[in-house]
Amino acid sequence: MPVVDIWSAIEDLVHDSTTPDLPDDKLQDDKVGFVESHGVEAARYLPEKTKVSPFEGYEKYLSDGLHLNSGGNELLFKLIVSKIKEAWPELDPAAITEEPYAF
16 A cells, blocks of 8 residues: 655655854865764754754644645645656556546
């Protein structure tokens, strides 16, 4: 049975869009590499400028941290349509060549 994992999709989008905003790309890469090699706990030793709130970005998809808002519902719709096209390609509207029934 095909499954849509909305939480992982939101996590991927949030964490890809909330990278620290530093003026120097090299410095950003160094700090991200530091956190990756030393663990998330090491982030508390980084300057405040590089820290990202753990809740930042979720407001685009969740109304209260749990329930989907319009952005979350739009993402869910796109994921469901994508999964239907993947699992049942004959249901893709672009693949349907027959005329619909007229009642």
